Amino acid sequence: MSLEVKNLSKKYGEKTVLESLSFTMDKPGVYALLGTNGAGKTTSIRMMLGMLSKNSGEVLWNGKPLDTATCNVGYLAEERGLYPKYALMDQLIYFAGLRGVSKTEAKKRIKHWAARLEVEEYLYPNASSDTSSAAPAQKTGFGGARSGAAVRKKKSKPRLADQLSKGNQQKIQFMTALISNPELLILDEPLSGLDPVNTDLFKNIIREEIAAGKYLIMSSHQMATVEEFCTDITILDHAKVVLQGNLNEIKKSYGRVNLALKVEQDITPYITRAGVTLLTEKEHEYQLKVSGEAQANELLSMLIADHIPVITFDLREPSLHEIFVEKVGGDAHETV
Amino acid sequence: MKQYKEQLTGTGMVYRFTLTQFLKNKANIISLVIMILFSIAAVPVSSLIGGEGSVRLHSTVENVYFDSCIEPYSLTGADLKNAADENPYWSETAFHSMDELNGAAVPGANDVFASILFDAETGVYQLSVTAAEDTALNDEEISSLSSFLAEQFDQARYRTLQISNEQLEFVMASWESGTQSYDSYLEDEDRWDTQYIVQLIYSIVVMMVSVLSVSYIVRTVIEEKASKLIELLMVSVKPLALIVGKILAAMTYVLMTMGGMILGYFLSRAVCGRFMTLAPLSDMIGGGQFNVSGGLLNFSVIFIIAVVISLLLAFLTFAIIAGLSATGCSSTEDTESATMGVTLLIMAGYIISMAATTSGSGTMAVITSIIPILSVFCAPIHFMMGNIGVGILILSWVLQAIVVILLAVFCAKVYTSLLMHRGNRVKLKDMLSMAKTSSAKGVR
Numbered sequence: 001m002s003l004e005v006k007n008l009s010k011k012y013g014e015k016t017v018l019e020s021l022s023f024t025m026d027k028p029g030v031y032a033l034l035g036t037n038g039a040g041k042t043t044s045i046r047m048m049l050g051m052l053s054k055n056s057g058e059v060l061w062n063g064k065p066l067d068t069a070t071c072n073v074g075y076l077a078e079e080r081g082l083y084p085k086y087a088l089m090d091q092l093i094y095f096a097g098l099r100g101v102s103k104t105e106a107k108k109r110i111k112h113w114a115a116r117l118e119v120e121e122y123l124y125p126n127a128s129s130d131t132s133s134a135a136p137a138q139k140t141g142f143g144g145a146r147s148g149a150a151v152r153k154k155k156s157k158p159r160l161a162d163q164l165s166k167g168n169q170q171k172i173q174f175m176t177a178l179i180s181n182p183e184l185l186i187l188d189e190p191l192s193g194l195d196p197v198n199t200d201l202f203k204n205i206i207r208e209e210i211a212a213g214k215y216l217i218m219s220s221h222q223m224a225t226v227e228e229f230c231t232d233i234t235i236l237d238h239a240k241v242v243l244q245g246n247l248n249e250i251k252k253s254y255g256r257v258n259l260a261l262k263v264e265q266d267i268t269p270y271i272t273r274a275g276v277t278l279l280t281e282k283e284h285e286y287q288l289k290v291s292g293e294a295q296a297n298e299l300l301s302m303l304i305a306d307h308i309p310v311i312t313f314d315l316r317e318p319s320l321h322e323i324f325v326e327k328v329g330g331d332a333h334e335t336v
Numbered sequence: 337m338k339q340y341k342e343q344l345t346g347t348g349m350v351y352r353f354t355l356t357q358f359l360k361n362k363a364n365i366i367s368l369v370i371m372i373l374f375s376i377a378a379v380p381v382s383s384l385i386g387g388e389g390s391v392r393l394h395s396t397v398e399n400v401y402f403d404s405c406i407e408p409y410s411l412t413g414a415d416l417k418n419a420a421d422e423n424p425y426w427s428e429t430a431f432h433s434m435d436e437l438n439g440a441a442v443p444g445a446n447d448v449f450a451s452i453l454f455d456a457e458t459g460v461y462q463l464s465v466t467a468a469e470d471t472a473l474n475d476e477e478i479s480s481l482s483s484f485l486a487e488q489f490d491q492a493r494y495r496t497l498q499i500s501n502e503q504l505e506f507v508m509a510s511w512e513s514g515t516q517s518y519d520s521y522l523e524d525e526d527r528w529d530t531q532y533i534v535q536l537i538y539s540i541v542v543m544m545v546s547v548l549s550v551s552y553i554v555r556t557v558i559e560e561k562a563s564k565l566i567e568l569l570m571v572s573v574k575p576l577a578l579i580v581g582k583i584l585a586a587m588t589y590v591l592m593t594m595g596g597m598i599l600g601y602f603l604s605r606a607v608c609g610r611f612m613t614l615a616p617l618s619d620m621i622g623g624g625q626f627n628v629s630g631g632l633l634n635f636s637v638i639f640i641i642a643v644v645i646s647l648l649l650a651f652l653t654f655a656i657i658a659g660l661s662a663t664g665c666s667s668t669e670d671t672e673s674a675t676m677g678v679t680l681l682i683m684a685g686y687i688i689s690m691a692a693t694t695s696g697s698g699t700m701a702v703i704t705s706i707i708p709i710l711s712v713f714c715a716p717i718h719f720m721m722g723n724i725g726v727g728i729l730i731l732s733w734v735l736q737a738i739v740v741i742l743l744a745v746f747c748a749k750v751y752t753s754l755l756m757h758r759g760n761r762v763k764l765k766d767m768l769s770m771a772k773t774s775s776a777k778g779v780r
């Protein structure tokens with residue numbers, strides 16, 4: 001299987017909102033579309049999914065135009081939405097049905113994902129109330145049957161989307177993307193607005209999907225998350241591709257220039273002497289920018305020569321965040 | 337064709353889901369129950385309130401004690417009994433000669449005395465009907481009895497003179513002249529009344545079906561857009577399938593509502609008919625103010641087909657316009673303005689159809705039956721009344737169907753762009769521009 005995006009361009013009147021975006025995914029993994037707000041990420045995704053007309057270009061899945069008929073796509077849109085006044089279960093079965101999943105199969109999958117995303121209490125409100133009502137009945141001994149009957153509540157009404165918190169709504173929306181067991185999963189800002197616990201929950205599922213051999217396209221402003229999952233990236237700035245390729249290779253091309261150094265005394269004079277740029281310092285923990293491995297080793301030699309104990313010496317490539325900021329310049333202030 | 341088939345994949349799923357949500361919606365359930373209750377209550381309430389205008393199946397007069405002392409014309413209780421046997425309205429009333437009373441009994445609340453005398457001075461027959469002091473009979477009943485007795489007395493007179501019914505018909509035959517005869521005048525009056533009232537009822541039905549459908553379609557489309565669900569849906573289903581599914585669901589729901597109301601009405605009529613006397617349908621349609629001639633109400637199979645086709649075309653026309661109007665909106669605040677334009681169009685169709693009927697002009701009947709939008713209101717009724725032929729009726733359908741197809745093609749061209757639109761309500765000018773762009777590119 002492969003995904004090919006060729007020369008995708010979009011104009012609104014005279015304004016270009018995307019210029020010649022091309023990339024290929026020839027093996028499963030995560031491809032990141034990065035950029036500042038308004039750079040063209042969501043437009044690219046919408047064009048890939050056929051929601052927006054293209055001025056030029058094509059999107060191929062296994063050599064055929066990408067379509068719901070040719071590819072099983074799961075999509076978590078940037079604009080999250082659910083029918084506010086409809087029962088959650090009805091909505092999930094509907095979305096599954098639209099993707100060709102039978103009602104019986106959909107119910108099985110909903111059960112699985114509800115447990116996985118910890119939203120069972122909203123999708124099966126009666127299941128939880130039955131369990132809770134059964135417990136006191138058992139504890140009360142011979143009077144249990146009577147109390148059980150008294151405690152038995154009338155069936156809870158199905159939960160509606162607008163009764164859920166934003167995070168839980170996002171979980172339901174994530175379920176709609178996953179319910180058809182898609183080959184290609186497109187996630188537009190999947191982790192925005194989630195608390196750390198739910199962020200981890202989402203990340204674990206994304207990891208499982210990668211392990212299952214799925215193709216993922218992810219758009220995010222959270223560089224650390226992208227770095228955690230993505231193998232290849234495209235950085236867009238003002239509708240143009242400014243950087244593209246394999247993330248490791250991009251990083252390698254920058255060289256190992258980030259030095260984290262932890263010592264037990266002030267080493268500022270050594271840093272100055274070695275010509276290293278000091279970025280931050282906190283309780284003798286230094287973040288430094290070096291020109292290369294030679295300069296870093298020179299600084300280390302100076303410290304060892306003067307018998308200064310070195311607790312941490314970590315020489316790394318630049319982070320994606322730094323690369324992003326460098327590439328998009330002043331526009332990066334909007335990224336998280 | 338294949339392209340359209342692909343575009344419509346998933347319509348069934350959208351239809352089922354939308355219809356289920358319509359049926360589950362509390363507000364819809366309440367309105368449906370209220371409308372069905374209204375239609376059920378309409379029968380007994382209109383019969384009770386409009387008792388004066390309603391025609392009972394049987395007279396409530398139980399006994400008539402009759403005396404006619406005019407020689408040589410003889411009308412006896414037995415004659416009246418025979419006449420009453422042939423007239424269902426009087427079949428349950430007992431007619432007696434005054435002799436049977438023997439001067440002893442006091443008439444009951446539903447009994448009357450009746451006598452016919454001849455005033456030699458004035459040369460006038462006098463019919464007097466006397467009811468008891470505590471009579472339960474109303475003026476209408478007594479008046480009907482008077483008419484019946486007078487009619488029977490006239491026939492007795494003719495029988496005495498040995499004039500047969502055929503001879504009488506021959507003698508009493510009216511003149512046909514170049515000018516309008518009185519009978520013709522009455523017939524025209526009946527015809528006008530019938531056409532007016534049938535047009536009124538049909539136009540109200542078209543208006544109800546259209547306005548209800550429009551409100552449901554607008555609401556469901558805007559709700560979906562405002563909920564930011566469009567992108568999620570468009571991954572799985574094509575925009576055309578989305579709108580067609582919704583239109584069909586709204587049509588089914590409205591038909592179910594109307595069917596429920598009609599069923600409720602006739603069920604109520606069947607039940608109420610067991611406990612109270614009801615006016616015939618044609619009298620109820622006329623409401624006592626219009627002479628609706630049952631003979632002119634030609635509810636033939638062709639007429640029913642004509643009504644169904646015209647209603648379907650009306651529904652499709654207004655539904656597509658409503659769908660477009662709603663898709664151009666982005667928030668629920670725009671619901672009213674999206675509905676307003678289509679509702680005004682429906683109202684205009686209704687008003688013009690009524691005005692055309694009032695004019696009574698044959699040319700007007702043809703014109704209003706051909707012009708799209710108006711034709712769905714006018715054509716079936718003009719056809720039933722014989723104002724237009726089958727040819728004009730079919731032409732009106734063809735023209736309206738062309739309008740529906742053009743609207744559907746336009747909808748297919750702009751619907752995707754409209755769905756993705758955010759911001760102010762899209763105007764017609766912008767929609768035309770979108771359609772132009774879509775045609776130029778030839779791609780979605």
